[in-house]
Amino acid sequence: MGEEEKGEKLMIVFRKAPYGTIYSFEGLENVLIMGAYDQDISVLFIDDGIYAIKAGMETEAVGIKNFSPTFRAIEAYDIEKLYIDKDSLEKRGLSIDDLVIQPKVIDAEQVESLMEEQKNFFMF
């Protein structure tokens, strides 16, 4: 199905670190649920949200399931509009090669424009 035939433009935004709170886990579930519907979904990682997709997490010792590999399933749901804020990555000592998925790296101005295009937001 072409993009123009899809439903409303929705954006799921990750902006908190994983494990300290349940937000990013809930955000991931939200992406997978929304992916089942015919909506025009974009996923954006900004601020501490970029830490949710850091590769190499080992969570056994803290007793919490490592959910980062599940982000790789996003593509199977035909969600291809994945973005990450360049400055958030740099400021937090990571690069695109440190992540379990490879969202498109964009700057804050591009984030602004992308947000302006959306109809609704789900903030996590």
Next chain:
Amino acid sequence: MLHLVNKSPYESACMDSVDKYAHKGSPILLFEDGVYAAIAGAAFESRIKKIMGDHEVYVLKEDLAARGIADRMVDGVKEVDYAGFVDLAEQNKTVSWS
């Protein structure tokens, strides 16, 4: 797009995110602990004034009253009541930073 902030700038980086990602001209509504961002004479005053150069900043009256800071707002901040909040949310798409 209306940006909603309900956390104090001293406790949370929400205002930093809004400052960074909000499109110039988009209104910002401070409510609950978000209203502390607009106190005159506070450490955040210069930041909020700078932000007000690019955005209309609204504060929720009821939350100012509850916190005893209604007379402490930076000049130029616009007060709205709950009905005004609803009007703003009707007129704009909204995004919540919390």
